[in-house]
Amino acid sequence: MADLSTNIAGVPLPNVFFNASGVWCQHEHELQALLESQSGSLITKSATFEPREGNPSPRYLPIPNGSINSMGLPNEGYEYYLNYARKFDYSHTKPLFISLSGLSLADNVKMVEAFVAADLPCMLEINFSCPNVPGKPQLGYDIEAMDNALATLAPLVKKPFGIKLPPYFDIAHFDQVAGVCQKYDNLAFLTCVNSVGNGLAIDFETETALIKPKDGFGGLGGAMILNTALANVNAFHRRLPGKQVIGVGGVTSGKEAFLHILAGASAVQIGTQLKEEGPALFERLNKELSDIMMAKGYNSIEDFRGKVKTL
Template sequence: MVDISTSISGTTLPNVFFNASGVWCQHEDELQAMVESHSGALITKSATLAPRQGNPSPRYLPLPLGSISSMGLPNEGYEYYLRYACSFNYSRTKPLFISLSGLSLGDSVKMVEAFVAADLPCMLEINFSCPNVPGKPQLGYDFEAMDAALATLAPLIKKPFGIKLPPFFDIAHFDLVAAVCQKYSNLAFLTCVNSIGNGLAIDFETETALIKPKDGYGGLSGAMILNTALANVNAFYRRLPDKQIIGVGGVASGKEAFLHILAGASAVQIGTQLMEEGPAVFERLNKELAEIMAAKGYNTIEDFRGRLKTL
């Protein structure tokens, strides 16, 4: 029998798959659908201190090779997700991850302190990559600010936690980010990658941008970012052997999931494909990954994780 289970920071996931934060996770009914699905875990929508409506619509559209979106962090505010985490049935076999995205370091501190005070078995993922909030830069591209944020948040969290990162495109940036992350022992996992920021999709017939926010500029996701995502997963897997990588970007089938794990990922999040297919996608992905592993003679993901060959 092929075993597609994994573990993140010592917490077991019955399979490697779960939703990317932002998809099927804003409201409790969506989270319940994730609980009832064949995912190996679930993560909440990135929470801000106060509820947000997000950007005006249309703010998400599928494209031939993925999607473009500029959501603007619509969420119910961190207290909503804290209440959900407090009521979550942790005796289930499926772990809960909580995503937090403060619009300032002070906001992040307040949210982290509230979750720490609640002393819950959920795991925190701090989102350092919010490319589609007008007027707000990505913390993930300001390495000094990222270091300062981790220096403040890591001692508060105490337990293992993770960060969501934007895609990086320069070898020197891989080195710089890894050097920052290496300084914090309880920073246990990196989620790579968020969407590629500030793409522009245009309707040829109407000569009009396809989404409304930011004059049509939005994050690119799905198949078109697979190779960028794989590079980021592998770059940080190589540089941070004592931390785990959660791969996200371009996974539409078991094949892409296999590639993420081969590049070094310990788990795989699904975004665009989940948006388009719904939570039923996880049953298909589990089956496809297991079939690929069986065909290649692998019994567990550790048999091939990170064993990418180079020429």
């Protein structure tokens, strides 16, 4: 096989693949399944300060070419994931990432301070991009608020950390967000992208929205968002050469993973396809990506990472 290993902020991963936060990671038994799979890492469900039930069901459905969801951050509360991180076996070849998604800056501060005080080798990813909490806009679309949050959180975290971003659709927004990120040296990686917010799926026969929360509005994921995800990965790879990008969105096979890396991703997270296929997916993805690399004559991901050609 080709060498699929990578690193994020100097932390080695045996291969580029892991789950997108939100999928297969709310409870310990799901995280254990990821540990036992052929993923290269694992990340926990985005944690809020208090446990949350999330939005009413139905709140996730596969749809043609992807999925729609309005989960509403169901999770066990940050202390659950802090306790998991405390007992995690860090001698394992897979590193542990922890996702935090406070409903306020004050909540994020309290959660970050708790993890810093615990002094664990896990890596934090702060989610600035949940589109499915009623009444709570995405921080990633308020550039000034995101800057203020990073100005508060980056000095608290001290060590390298990352942020999860929504998809951007305007060149000016790529420039503005990159400008903010450049200001914080220990902001080591950007995870791009979260779901494309507030799509609407309607059943043709019943003339009814497919999911219940927010009058049927929910985040779009899966194959349909691949090209948006690739654009965001490449935009930030080009603008932030000193930082890394984790690509997520539209990966159903090794081919899309290859494209994410070609666009500049240092690792690749899987959401919708993992939800549909389960953790056995990682064995297939590793083989498919390796086969593609060998067919193209690439020995490692650094042979082609970020080297997409333009006309």
